[in-house]
Amino acid sequence: MRWRPPRQTPISPYITPAGAAALRDELDRLWRRERPQVTAQVQAAAKNGDRSENGDYIYGKRRLREIDRRVHYLRRRLTEVVVITEPPADTGRIRFGARVRLADDHGTEFCYRLVGSDEIEPAKGWISIDSPLARALLGRGVGDLVTATGRGHWQVLAIAYATDPRESAEGR
Numbered sequence: 001m002r003w004r005p006p007r008q009t010p011i012s013p014y015i016t017p018a019g020a021a022a023l024r025d026e027l028d029r030l031w032r033r034e035r036p037q038v039t040a041q042v043q044a045a046a047k048n049g050d051r052s053e054n055g056d057y058i059y060g061k062r063r064l065r066e067i068d069r070r071v072h073y074l075r076r077r078l079t080e081v082v083v084i085t086e087p088p089a090d091t092g093r094i095r096f097g098a099r100v101r102l103a104d105d106h107g108t109e110f111c112y113r114l115v116g117s118d119e120i121e122p123a124k125g126w127i128s129i130d131s132p133l134a135r136a137l138l139g140r141g142v143g144d145l146v147t148a149t150g151r152g153h154w155q156v157l158a159i160a161y162a163t164d165p166r167e168s169a170e171g172r
Contacts, residue, residue, distance in 0.1 A: 012129045014096045015081045015116035023081075023118060027074040035067050077118065087161035094137045094159055096129050101158040102146075109157065114138075 015023075042060035051057045088095040099113045110125070114137070117128045127134050136148040137156070146154045 011117045012096075013080050013082045013116075014084050014129060015118060016097060017083055017085055019116050019119035020078070020081060020083045023074055023078055027071060027078065030067050030071050030074070035064070035071070038063050038067065081116070081118075091161050092141050092159065094140050094156070097161055098137075099160045099162075100137060100156060102154040103157055105153050110154075 038060055042057060042064060045051075045054055045056035045060055048054055048057070084096055087097065094100055094114070096114055096116075099111065102110050102112065104110070112133070113124070113126045114129050114134045115126045117130055120126050120128045129135075129138075133148040133151055133154075136146045137154075140146055140156050142156050142159060144156045146156065148154065
């Protein structure tokens with residue numbers, strides 16, 4: 001394994017129930033379905049003789065390493081995460097899981113949801129709780145002005161939390 005310097009800021013352990021379920025589903029898919037298929041393909045390719053020029057064998061071994069690396073990460077991550085199922089006591093402040101509507105200096109509105117680092121989806125407006133914008137938003141309330149490094153100035157227009165369990169499960 002290659003040595004890597006420690007991260008400057010650790011990844012937050014928080015995750016939504018839908019995010020934790022997605023990680024478990026990915027782990028199950030990789031371990032129970034994809035890995036056995038790739039292993040069978042590698043075994044079949046190994047029977048073809050010379051492995052040094054056998055593309056199926058070389059690609060299959062590479063894919064097995066990728067799967068094993070991801071499975072190792074998912075198993076470790078699933079033991080570390082803290083699933084947040086309830087909104088915070090003070091729903092007037094921005095915390096993990098909040099849906100936030102913001103306006104920039106030009107009056108353009110943006111909607112973001114603060115989620116775990118394993119759940120980010122920029123197309124949906126889901127940003128990591130560890131992102132600079134999310135860190136600047138944490139603890140703020142409606143009407144507060146926020147300055148995010150490199151992102152400009154924002155005003156908090158609205159804060160909402162998922163109260164319907166189906167909404168959390170669907171990942172809306």
